[in-house]
Amino acid sequence: xxxxxxxxxxxxxxxxxxxxxxxxxxxxxxxxxLSACARGPNSDDPFExxxxxxxxxxxxxxxxxxxxxxQLAAAMPPVVxxxxxxxxxxxxxxxxxxxxxxxxxxxxxxxxxxxFLINSTWGLLGIADxxxxxxxxxxxxxxxxxxxxxxxxxxxxxxxxxxxxxTQRDAVGELVDFVIDPLDxxxxxxxxxxxxxxxxADIAIKRGTFGDTLDSILYESADSYAQTRLIYLQNxxxxxxxxxxxxxxDPYGDTYIxxxxxxx
Amino acid sequence: xxxxxxxxxxxxxxxxxxxxxxxPAWAVxxxxxxxxxxxxxxxxxxxxASGRSEGQMLSDFEGxxxxxxxxxxxxxxxxxxxxxxxxxxxxxxxxxxxxTYIARKYGRRFREFIGGQIVVVQARDVPNGVEVETTAILQxxxxxxxxxxxxxxxxxxxxxxxxxxxxxxxxxxxxEVQAMLDARGRNIDRLIADLPQG
Numbered sequence: 001x002x003x004x005x006x007x008x009x010x011x012x013x014x015x016x017x018x019x020x021x022x023x024x025x026x027x028x029x030x031x032x033x034l035s036a037c038a039r040g041p042n043s044d045d046p047f048e049x050x051x052x053x054x055x056x057x058x059x060x061x062x063x064x065x066x067x068x069x070x071q072l073a074a075a076m077p078p079v080v081x082x083x084x085x086x087x088x089x090x091x092x093x094x095x096x097x098x099x100x101x102x103x104x105x106x107x108x109x110x111x112x113x114x115x116f117l118i119n120s121t122w123g124l125l126g127i128a129d130x131x132x133x134x135x136x137x138x139x140x141x142x143x144x145x146x147x148x149x150x151x152x153x154x155x156x157x158x159x160x161x162x163x164x165x166x167t168q169r170d171a172v173g174e175l176v177d178f179v180i181d182p183l184d185x186x187x188x189x190x191x192x193x194x195x196x197x198x199x200x201a202d203i204a205i206k207r208g209t210f211g212d213t214l215d216s217i218l219y220e221s222a223d224s225y226a227q228t229r230l231i232y233l234q235n236x237x238x239x240x241x242x243x244x245x246x247x248x249x250d251p252y253g254d255t256y257i258x259x260x261x262x263x264x
Numbered sequence: 265x266x267x268x269x270x271x272x273x274x275x276x277x278x279x280x281x282x283x284x285x286x287x288p289a290w291a292v293x294x295x296x297x298x299x300x301x302x303x304x305x306x307x308x309x310x311x312x313a314s315g316r317s318e319g320q321m322l323s324d325f326e327g328x329x330x331x332x333x334x335x336x337x338x339x340x341x342x343x344x345x346x347x348x349x350x351x352x353x354x355x356x357x358x359x360x361x362x363x364t365y366i367a368r369k370y371g372r373r374f375r376e377f378i379g380g381q382i383v384v385v386q387a388r389d390v391p392n393g394v395e396v397e398t399t400a401i402l403q404x405x406x407x408x409x410x411x412x413x414x415x416x417x418x419x420x421x422x423x424x425x426x427x428x429x430x431x432x433x434x435x436x437x438x439x440e441v442q443a444m445l446d447a448r449g450r451n452i453d454r455l456i457a458d459l460p461q462g
Contacts, residue, residue, distance in 0.1 A: 209405070212372070213373070213376070222440050223443035226439050226443060227436065227440065234435070235429055235431050238409075238431075244432065246432065246435055247427070249435060252417045
């Protein structure tokens with residue numbers, strides 16, 4: 001059970017590629033990104049110059065579209081927002097079940113399966129969340145996590161146009177998730193028809209919910225690129241159940257200068 | 265193999281012994297840290313439930329942050345190596361400006377808890393002190409994790425780091441202060457003047 005906190009999710013729009021681009025693009029990108037991963041772990045940022053340009057582009061995208069959409073969504077009553085978010089969460093479940101199985105996480109896959117079955121029926125195609133009321137919380141996962149479980153290193157930090165912060169591993173994960181999504185075969189017609197639309201709307205809703213915090217990161221930080229990178233990488237490690245780098249940084253450590261001396 | 269390991273272990277313990285001797289004085293007790301965070305959480309929850317105006321709550325939250333955090337240590341960490349070359353007056357000025365800046369910033373974050381509550385889960389020893397794990401339960405959101413790292417090495421039990429779903433306040437504030445310094449030619453006086461106080 002993971003919270004979607006303001007700090008965690010960047011709130012950048014997830015843009016779906018046209019179906020015709022799916023396979024060819026995937027093969028190339030997978031090969032390129034995985035070979036790049038193989039060059040070794042990067043705690044540094046080898047693509048920083050490019051990433052910063054993309055970050056500026058994404059920030060403008062946010063300023064022009066996503067932020068206003070989020071403000072609009074936040075002004076709507078919960079009775080409008082919640083069914084959309086529920087529907088978006090529900091159509092994501094088949095993909096999460098598949099990833100759970102690929103990770104050998106049978107319990108997580110079972111929880112998500114029950115959620116999908118209950119909410120797709122009693123929950124009126126997913127617009128309500130009776131499974132949540134029964135205590136079946138979504139076990140969020142994705143193919144990026146599957147790759148991590150399989151031992152693929154995170155690779156370098158990337159900021160993707162339109163998608164926001166990522167890593168080489170997570171970028172591949174997003175593409176693979178798109179291609180292997182079993183919703184087309186398992187979902188009702190309405191889910192496949194409106195799933196993508198609901199997921200885009202849900203991004204605007206989340207952008208609105210966490211508006212102040214995201215605004216402070218993107219528009220009030222001295223270096224919003226560096227903050228976004230730090231926050232994404234740490235939160236992603238947390239989501240994957242890995243100890244974050246520097247989690248136990250010690251401000252009283254051996255470089256310690258007694259800050260109380262100057263106070264006297 | 266065994267011999268060299270033993271020798272290394274012996275050498276290690278000889279080098280470490282002054283620190284080991286100092287350890288009881290440093291190491292904040294689990295129950296002390298937990299009591300601190302219990303108090304912090306009770307204060308935050310009391311403000312949330314008080315029904316006061318948002319402006320009043322904000323100033324209450326700032327007071328709570330200031331009371332429970334080791335602000336001078338957080339300030340010094342954010343300033344990094346520049347703290348070594350700064351004058352005492354600059355250090356005092358920076359700590360004072362940072363105190364308002366950080367209490368406002370994170371006090372404002374507590375505001376997100378209005379309508380929700382924080383629950384203390386457990387306390388455990390970690391390499392840099394005691395980590396007290398809490399869960400924030402907010403309306404309309406999945407519960408999420410907030411950890412407080414606590415030490416008494418300032419002379420009193422206080423938290424020196426907040427980690428929200430893996431995101432570390434010390435690292436985030438060092439990134440922020442260093443970026444501000446870079447933008448001001450590493451001039452601490454300009455940094456002090458420009459630290460947001462609103």
